[in-house]
Amino acid sequence: MTSEFELIRQHFTRNGRHTDLGVGDDAALFTPTAGMQLVVSTDMLAEGTHFLPDTDPHDLGWKTLAVNISDIAAMGATPRWGLLALALPSADEAWIAAFARGLFECAQAFDVDLVGGDTTRGPRTLCVTIFGEVPSGHAITRDGAGAGDEVWVTGLPGRAALGLAHLQDRVRLTGTGAAECIAALQRPHPRVAAGRALRDVASAMLDVSDGVAGDLAHILERSGVGAELEVAALPLDALTAFGASQEAARMACLSGGDDYELLFTAPPARRADIERIGAGLDLAITCIGRITDTPGLRIVATDGRVGTAGGYDHFR
Numbered sequence: 001m002t003s004e005f006e007l008i009r010q011h012f013t014r015n016g017r018h019t020d021l022g023v024g025d026d027a028a029l030f031t032p033t034a035g036m037q038l039v040v041s042t043d044m045l046a047e048g049t050h051f052l053p054d055t056d057p058h059d060l061g062w063k064t065l066a067v068n069i070s071d072i073a074a075m076g077a078t079p080r081w082g083l084l085a086l087a088l089p090s091a092d093e094a095w096i097a098a099f100a101r102g103l104f105e106c107a108q109a110f111d112v113d114l115v116g117g118d119t120t121r122g123p124r125t126l127c128v129t130i131f132g133e134v135p136s137g138h139a140i141t142r143d144g145a146g147a148g149d150e151v152w153v154t155g156l157p158g159r160a161a162l163g164l165a166h167l168q169d170r171v172r173l174t175g176t177g178a179a180e181c182i183a184a185l186q187r188p189h190p191r192v193a194a195g196r197a198l199r200d201v202a203s204a205m206l207d208v209s210d211g212v213a214g215d216l217a218h219i220l221e222r223s224g225v226g227a228e229l230e231v232a233a234l235p236l237d238a239l240t241a242f243g244a245s246q247e248a249a250r251m252a253c254l255s256g257g258d259d260y261e262l263l264f265t266a267p268p269a270r271r272a273d274i275e276r277i278g279a280g281l282d283l284a285i286t287c288i289g290r291i292t293d294t295p296g297l298r299i300v301a302t303d304g305r306v307g308t309a310g311g312y313d314h315f316r
Helices: 004-011 057-073 093-109 159-167 175-186 192-197 212-223 237-241 246-255 268-281
Strands: 036-046 078-088 113-121 125-135 150-154 204-207 226-230 262-266 285-292 296-300
Touching: 036 057, 057 078, 057 093, 057 125, 057 175, 057 192, 057 204, 078 093, 078 192, 093 113, 150 268, 159 175, 159 246, 192 268, 204 212, 212 226, 212 246, 212 262, 212 285, 212 296, 237 246, 262 268, 268 285
Parallel strands: 078 113, 226 296
Antiparallel strands: 036 125, 078 125, 150 262, 150 285, 204 262, 226 285
């Protein structure tokens, strides 16, 4: 039987571009770039909660790193180094090899060095700690939104939730719609370039992991403000074109999760800058509401009625 250390050496040891000492010692060594602050985040994926037991391990390897890179993107930072901790029910070499291929494909795509980690036996759980860099004093946080700011979101939030609903037979999407939404669920593409471009434009920002409404509530709480979201402004037409009903599309966008798009606020005077960023990246960036002085999040329906919506919560 292959040992733990042989598995690490065979599947998870690569030469790094930004690392002084990587996998194989008690700890890694790396030298931050002068004038930069370190940005650190960690995220865990547990089987049955974050991914289905039959998820393709190659896709899962990509997603495990991508969801962590997204947290770095949400700070306007550049990802650099990652640590990987794995709990696995068995040393299934075929599964591990496919997982490692997906992981390192994502690492190569976003120029991240895997510098260490740990393995143990247990229910399948995947945890990455990610390190990035941002020019000192220029990180985008959640607490900078001000009354009058506009609320924006990148891409098409709701695709991943619809992909999961399709796999669970809760909605039936078209063939191409199902393929796109399942790909969004299983191989998300963190918006690193957009995050960096928005560094001196956005007043507050985070990534959409628990739904637009739920995640916007975090900005509102940290910034001490409220917001109004316009349902008519949400990019729902593309979701209904995939075969989802209007209601399913609305709920997926507002209360779904796993999108890893960027949700941010910015003063109206920066609208032209945001539009230029979107055009330069060939990325849809949509204004969906505004920040108000009145606390709380209000969802304005197409008929003018005002309601509320929540996001995903692991403990509800």
